[in-house]
Amino acid sequence: MVRLPHYTPADQAEILGDGPDPFGVADTGLTFRPKEIHFGIKPHDRLIAHAGLLELPLSIGPLTTKAMGIGGVAVAPDVRGQGLARRVLTTALTHARTLGPDHALLFCRPPLVPFYAHLGWHPLTVNVTVEQPGGAVLMPLPTMWTPLRAGAEWPEGEVRLLSYPM
Numbered sequence: 001m002v003r004l005p006h007y008t009p010a011d012q013a014e015i016l017g018d019g020p021d022p023f024g025v026a027d028t029g030l031t032f033r034p035k036e037i038h039f040g041i042k043p044h045d046r047l048i049a050h051a052g053l054l055e056l057p058l059s060i061g062p063l064t065t066k067a068m069g070i071g072g073v074a075v076a077p078d079v080r081g082q083g084l085a086r087r088v089l090t091t092a093l094t095h096a097r098t099l100g101p102d103h104a105l106l107f108c109r110p111p112l113v114p115f116y117a118h119l120g121w122h123p124l125t126v127n128v129t130v131e132q133p134g135g136a137v138l139m140p141l142p143t144m145w146t147p148l149r150a151g152a153e154w155p156e157g158e159v160r161l162l163s164y165p166m
Contacts, residue, residue: 004038049084051092061157068096069166102152107141130161
């Protein structure tokens with residue numbers, strides 16, 4: 001496991017190939033923010049897994065706060081099923097705990113909700129709004145959260161990401 005100094009489109013292609021929609025979310029039409037902190041698994045000089053972090057400003061009901069966004073979670077198809085996603089997510093979350101926010105947030109395709117739930121993530125059941133070039137839109141992907149501090153609960157209220165999603 002390594003902290004990557006950067007994560008480029010070539011790095012992503014090394015893991016997922018260079019297809020037009022490696023994460024399967026192009027049909028959402030969303031613009032995403034790049035992650036700022038990157039972790040990877042790179043045995044034998046080949047990047048096979050990645051997770052990125054980004055601090056997110058958001059509001060939950062009347063509360064304005066921050067959460068750590070997790071995104072770009074990827075494992076090369078030929079090495080899936082070996083716990084690599086869990087390892088890279090655990091490393092990213094361990095680092096996120098040093099950065100201040102009480103919660104981490106991610107967006108995923110519906111088929112991945114059970115996977116993240118198995119890892120301790122909780123689905124949000126309220127609407128989540130995110131910023132986009134034309135203004136705020138309802139997030140079409142499931143949103144999940146996990147605590148970064150013991151006893152941290154998700155506050156009640158509608159959620160608005162005050163930036164593009166990650």
